Amino acid sequence: YSASYKLAMLVTILLQAYRYAAEPFFFSQLKNRDRNKIYSHIMNVFIAFVCGVFLLVTLNLDVFKYFIQNESYWVGLQVVPILLMANIFLGIYYNQSIWYKLSGKTKFGAYIAILGAILTIVINTIYIPAYGYMASAWATLIVYFVQMVISYILGQKHYPITYNLKKFVLYIGLALIIYFTSPYLKVNNFLLNLLIQNGLLLMFVLTAIYFERKQKSPV
Numbered sequence: 001y002s003a004s005y006k007l008a009m010l011v012t013i014l015l016q017a018y019r020y021a022a023e024p025f026f027f028s029q030l031k032n033r034d035r036n037k038i039y040s041h042i043m044n045v046f047i048a049f050v051c052g053v054f055l056l057v058t059l060n061l062d063v064f065k066y067f068i069q070n071e072s073y074w075v076g077l078q079v080v081p082i083l084l085m086a087n088i089f090l091g092i093y094y095n096q097s098i099w100y101k102l103s104g105k106t107k108f109g110a111y112i113a114i115l116g117a118i119l120t121i122v123i124n125t126i127y128i129p130a131y132g133y134m135a136s137a138w139a140t141l142i143v144y145f146v147q148m149v150i151s152y153i154l155g156q157k158h159y160p161i162t163y164n165l166k167k168f169v170l171y172i173g174l175a176l177i178i179y180f181t182s183p184y185l186k187v188n189n190f191l192l193n194l195l196i197q198n199g200l201l202l203m204f205v206l207t208a209i210y211f212e213r214k215q216k217s218p219v
Contacts, residue, residue, distance in 0.1 A: 001076050001079060001133035001136060001137070003068045003070070003076060004068070004073065004077050004078075004079050004080050005083060006067070007057060007061075007065075007067065007068075007080045008079075008080055008084050010053060010057060011050060011053055011057075011084055011087040011091070014053065015050075015090065015094060018091070018094070019094055022042070022094075022095070026102070027102070030102060036160075036161045036162060039095075039161050039163075040161060040163050040164055042095070043095050043096075043163055043164075043167075044171075044212065045212060046091060046095055047088070047092065047168060047172065048167075048171045048211075050087070050088045050091050051171045051174075051204070051208075052175075052201070053084075054081075054084045054175055054179075055175055055178060055179065055201045055204055056201060057080065058080065058081045058084065059182055059200060060194070060198070061080065062194075065077055076133065079134065079136075079137035082137040082138060082141050083137055085176075086137075086140040086141040086143075086145075087144070089147075090144040090147075092168075093144065093148040096148065096161075097109060097151060098161075099151075099154075099155035099159035099161060100151075100154075100155070100158070102159060103159040105158055108151075108154055108158075112147050112154075115146070115147070115150070116143045116144075116146070116147050119139070119142065120139055120140075123135065123138070123139035124136055127139070167211070170211065171208060174207060175204060178200045178201075178203070182197055185197075185200070
């Protein structure tokens, strides 16, 4: 599990770098009348980007798995897509968390974090004995999803930001459709298979670029 988790660290590292750059920018836009449009647009681009990273790793696991030198650990690769999607939800939560920072209601951040910790302990305690490390992966996904949803609901109540939920569904939905469809398109030739898988990735990237260019950036 630990070895496979390292492959999901790519998104985690990107999230940390993004947080350091994004938060000062969000605060700098506090007096901008169009700040909510800017926050919404950045969220759209962010989701498209991390979904692209999700596909980059999952569609090329046959390559990335060689970063794990011990082949006996490759059985754990099944947790990678789950953890990558979990980190997408975490990234969305990070974006949404700006609402309680801008409104000065940071106590809600603590409440959400505590709830996440409790859920993590409960799910792992109940399901690890039966399902092993897979339970840990699913616990991570469920907790980050719950935190994202709760943050969105509270944010709309205390500091409304009109996010484009259709874009959320479009990018995440398309990424998942491509991921679940890709195994049926695999062939025995390694190079040809690599070409097909990355062709699917390119299709996603071009789709995201099309929809983001269609919408004029407020930044």
